[in-house]
Amino acid sequence: MVNIGNDWDTLLAAEFQSENYQQLRQFLIQEYRTHTVYPNMYDIFNALKYTACKDVKAVIIGQDPYHNEGQAHGLSFSVRKGIAPPPSLVNIFKEIKDDIGVDNLGKHGELTAWAKQGVLLLNAALTVRAGQANSHRGKGWEQVTDAVIRILNLRQQPVVFLLWGSNARAKAQLITNPNHLVLTCAHPSPLSAYQGFFGCKHFSKTNAFLEQKGIAPIDWHIDP
Numbered sequence: 252m253v254n255i256g257n258d259w260d261t262l263l264a265a266e267f268q269s270e271n272y273q274q275l276r277q278f279l280i281q282e283y284r285t286h287t288v289y290p291n292m293y294d295i296f297n298a299l300k301y302t303a304c305k306d307v308k309a310v311i312i313g314q315d316p317y318h319n320e321g322q323a324h325g326l327s328f329s330v331r332k333g334i335a336p337p338p339s340l341v342n343i344f345k346e347i348k349d350d351i352g353v354d355n356l357g358k359h360g361e362l363t364a365w366a367k368q369g370v371l372l373l374n375a376a377l378t379v380r381a382g383q384a385n386s387h388r389g390k391g392w393e394q395v396t397d398a399v400i401r402i403l404n405l406r407q408q409p410v411v412f413l414l415w416g417s418n419a420r421a422k423a424q425l426i427t428n429p430n431h432l433v434l435t436c437a438h439p440s441p442l443s444a445y446q447g448f449f450g451c452k453h454f455s456k457t458n459a460f461l462e463q464k465g466i467a468p469i470d471w472h473i474d475p
Contacts, residue, residue, distance in 0.1 A: 255296055257303035259399075266398040275391030279378060287381035289316050290323040297325025298373045299399070301366035307403060308369035308466060309411040309457050312396075312419040315376040318384050326372035328439075329362035336360030342439040342448065350454045353471045364475050373399060375418055400425045409464045411457045415439055415448060432460045 253267050254260065266272060282288050290297075313327030317337060322330045328340050336344070336359070344355040366372055376392040379385070400422055403410050410431045414420045416438030426433050434456060437447035458468035 253296065255299045257300070258305055259299045259303065262304055262402050263395075263398060266395055271391050271394045275395070278390050282378070282380065282387075289318060289379055289381060290325050294323070294325035295377050298327065298366065298371055301326070301363065302369060302371045304402060304406075306369045307371045307410055308461055309413060309469060310371045310373060310400070310403065311413045311415075312422055313372070313374040314416070314418045315374050315379045315385055315387060318379045318382055320381070323379070325377070326362055326366055327374045329372060330360040332359040332361045334360060338441045339439045342441065342444045346439070346449055346451065347454050347471050349449070350452045351458075351471060355473045358473060362473060364473055365469065365471070368469055370469060375422070397422070397425060404428050404431065409460070409466065411460055413453050413457065416443065
C-alpha cells in the first residue's frame with residue numbers, strides 16, 4: 252500500500268483505507284497495465300514525500316500532471332531538469348521575476364527546491380493518461396487531495412494557499428481556518444495569464460504573510 256515516509260502516512264491512513272481509495276487503486280492498476288500513465292507510479296506521491304505536513308508553509312494547487320512524455324514527476328507545475336519548462340511554468344517564472352526580482356528564466360523547470368522549503372506542490376488529480384489532460388479527473392483523486400487540504404486547514408500553524416484558475420479556486424471552500432491566507436487569481440497558462448495571473452504578486456504576498464507570522468519566507472530561486 253502507500254508508504255510516504257513521513258507524517259502524512261498517519262494523517263492520511265483513514266483516507267488510504269477508504270472505499271474510495273481502494274476503488275481508485277484498482278482503477279490505477281488497470282490504467283498502468285494497459286496505457287501509458289504519468290507520472291511514473293513511484294513518483295505519484297512525491298509532493299507529499301518531499302514536503303511533510305509539519306513543514307508546509309505554502310500550497311500551490313495544480314489541476315493534474317503534465318501529460319507529455321518525461322514531464323510529470325509528482326510535483327505540480329514542475330518538470331525534471333533537462334525537460335523544457337512548459338508555458339505555464341515559464342509564466343510563473345515571469346511573474347516571480349516581475350514580483351520579487353528572482354530570475355529563474357532560461358535555467359530548468361524543477362521545483363524540488365521549493366518543495367524542500369515547505370511549498371506543497373499538489374495537483375488535484377495525481378495521475379493522467381498520456382496525451383489526455385484531465386483523463387483521471389473524477390476517478391477518486393479529488394477526495395484524496397481534498398483530505399490533504401482539510402488536514403492542513405486544521406493546523407494552527409499558518410499556511411498560504413495559492414489557488415490559480417477555477418479548478419484550484421474550487422478548493423477554497425475547504426479552507427475555513429482564519430489562521431491561513433488564501434490567494435486566488437487566474438491560471439498561469441497562456442490562455443489566461445493576462446486575465447489576472449500576471450501582476451498577482453502572490454510570491455511577495457506569501458513571504459510578507461509568513462514573515463508577519465514569524466515564519467521564514469520562501470526562497471523562490473529554483474537553485475537556491
